Every structure is written in C-alpha cells, then in structure tokens.
Amino acid sequence: MKFRTARLPCSLIAGMWMLAHASMALAQTCPEVDEARELLIRDLGVVEDPARTTGDGVWTFKHLMEAIAPSAADAPDMVEQMFSTWLTDQTINGRVVPARDSIGGLVLNDWPRVSGALDLGRAPVRLLAIVNRLDQRDLSRGQAGEGRFVFGVTDSSGQSTEFTLIFEYALPAGSEADVLEWANLWHGLNALVPGSASYNAALEAITERFAGRDAAPSRINGSALNQIRSNEVALAFPWELREFTLSGSGSLQPDTVKLTPDSSLMGESIVADFVNQNESAILIERHDVPETFAGVAFLGGSSINNLGPWQPPGITNNEARHKFSINTCNGCHGNETNTIFLHINTRQAGAESQLSGFLQGVDVTDPVDSTVRHFDDLERRATDMEALLCTSGGGSRAQSASFIAKGIGSVH
Helix, strand or coil, X not given: CCCCCXXXXXXXXXXXXXXXXXXXXXXXXXXXXXXXXHXXXXXXXXXXXXXXXXXXXXXXXXXXXXXXXCCHHHHHHHHHHHHHHHHCCEEECCEEECCCCCHHHHHHCCCCEECCEECHHHCCEEEEEEEXXXXXXXXXXXXXXXXXXXEEEECCCCCEEEEEEEEEEEEEXXXXXXHHHHHHHHHHHHHCCCCCHHHHHHHHHHHHHHHCCCCCCXXXXXXXXXXXXXXXXXXXXXXXXXXXXXXXXXXXXXXXCCCCECHHHCCCHHHHHHHHHCHHHHHCCCCCCCCEECCEECECCCEEECCCCCCCCCCCCHHHHHHHHHCCHHHHCCCCCCCCCCCECCCCCCCCCCECHHHHCEEEECCCCCCEEEECHHHHHHHHHHHHHHHHHCCCHHHHHHHHHECCCCCC
16 A cells, blocks of 8 residues: 655645635645555455456456446357457558457467357456546546456466456546545545455445446446457567447447557657647647548557657657657557556466556656656546545535546546
8 A cells, every 4th residue: 555645735736726715725635545445456355356256246357248238148249259350450440450360369269158159257357456537537528537447368277468458437427416426435445444345345336336237328238338448468469459449239349549649650740740730738638639630540440569659750849749648558558658568467366466657656757858757647646536525525616617527637
C-alpha cells in the first residue's frame, strides 16, 4: 500500500476548478483515497477469490462474456469469433492488419470444449486487477468514467504469457449526482479490508452495476462495455495492441485503436500537421483523433509497439507532441513513459501483478528536449477522486459542475 506524505487542503487538490472559492475550501480536507483499495485492486484475496474468480463467479471471463453477449448461450460463439479474427488478415479503416495465426496454438486449439463450443468456465485467462477510472468520466457520453477488468492469457499448462485483455466498461451516469454516487461507492471500499467477505461483497455490488447483464439497457445487448483491448507479444513480434467493440448485430468486432494513428505514420509529416493544427486541444488533453485526416486513413486498425515515441519532424510545440504521444496506445506503453509494454504485468497463480513505474512513480526524460517529467498516474487519479469526494461533501456545486461532468483528461 502506498501512502502520500501529507494531505492537501481541498482548495489545492481541486484547484483546477475551485480557485475562485479557495477561501471557502481551505477549511475542508478532502477524504483520503487509498489507491490499492479504491483505484487499482490486485490483492490476491480479490483476484483469486475462490467464489468469484472460478466457475460461474461474477469476476470470471465466463460471467463477463455472458453478460456482454446477446444471450448467455451466444457467448461461446462470440468469444470464438473474436479470437478467430487473429487467424486472418483484417481490414480496418482501410488498412490491413496482418494475421497472427499462432492464436490457434496458444489459445484456441487447447481451449476445452463442451459439445463443440468453447467452455468459458475453463477459459485460459487469469484475473490480474479490477480498476476504477473515474478520471475518464464524461457525462456527454453518459458515463461517470470506466470500470475495468484486466486479464492475462495463460498457456495450456496455466502459465502466464505476455498477452493481456482489458474489459473497459462505462460507469453509466446521466447526471452529476450519478457521478458523485459512483465516487462514493468506490470510496466506500476504503474502510474495508481487501479480500475480506465484506470488501469483496461491496466490490461485487459495484462491478455488477457496470459489468452485469443489462447494466446499460439502451446500449447494444444492454451492455455497458466500451471496448476490449489486447496487448501482446505472445503471438508474434513486435508487440501489438488491438481493440474490439460491439457491432450493431451484437458481436465483438475488430475496431480502430482510439487516439492512435496507424503505426506506419509515426515519422510522417501528416502527424506533425495534425498536432500543430490541434495544439490547444492536445495541450489540455481534450483532443480526438479522427478516422481520416487530410484525406488519409489516419486511425490505426492496430497499434504496433516498438517502444518508440511519436516524434515526427515539424511539430512546433514539444509539450503538445508529448501530450499527443502519451495518449496513443504505443506511446503510453513505451519509452514516452519508460514502460516496457505493460502497465499491469501478467502473473503466475499466487503472485500479485506488478505495476509500471508510470503508475507508481517514475522520472522520465523527454526524447526530444530532455525535459524530465515525473509520472505517478495512480496519484493523479487519487487526487482527482478526492476532488470529486470534496464536491460530494459540500462546496460550490455550480462552480464544480464542469469538473464533475468531465474528467481531467490524460491517458486512456
């Protein structure tokens, strides 16, 4: 467990939105957020809970996929179709994503079956972490942030591989009150002991609200799923990240990797043009990356990761270059953050997943101008959540409305 050395008054923690009301806030101290209990949960008493992470447990791959599918009976075929997309070339946004057909030998061929269908109760995956991303909130999209499940793919003998799958769900929300309710639900875990009966029951109640069947009745299959992301080098070199979303027919389909241009463009002037033209939005991390730009298919169908940053010649503001790069899939999982591919590492049974320095605290030298930046993304997320909790406890709701409705930006 990591402790911060001193608690800041609410006016400092939430200063980005309460400067005009600092004198009122000085008397109030924000609740303390415990990163290991409320933000990124990887305690073995949780991720190896025998009732919830095996069989039909609520934190199993099986349970999650059955809730995402049109019906529980459809889930095995949907899963097989998703994994089978690696077997053949995929054309996404006009670009060909080459097959990585070793998915058969690693995953599909040895996956136990029942009457010919994949037995999801014996899926070759291991739960690594459950994650709270309130900082990703955006009421214009109907979400108070995201809730995530991170799995590591295992081989036929149950050993970990360099292959992760992340299920990323909206925390359904239609109002500021809904956002604050989610913040208080996650914060309620603070008073409980991870792995205890009371903690795991409380966490289950939270996860079922976003990952259970019909968590978002108006969305496809009633699922709150935003996307599933993969990050692997187990199938082929180099590392590759892919993304899957629900199609109109209710199946999981390959999709573009958001905020990330095609990897072939990393050194091209078109990327510099995009960064220069969108500099102000990028600097505050409120930018989007379109599927096409300047008449070119821009977003990638996957993200190839050779660890290098995005640094095409011609960018006029290096801070904008950095903010753009760190918000891409391969920039965030590379030397822009001094990360060796994974922020939550795969694990063997009985061992807790290790985290990247980017999440826990690391100094990184900028590849262009040698600026040294300090990253501690869990601290950043904790500070943001504490500001939300301060808001829910009092203060100027009128002044804080925009802060509640929209997260603080930064990497996905």
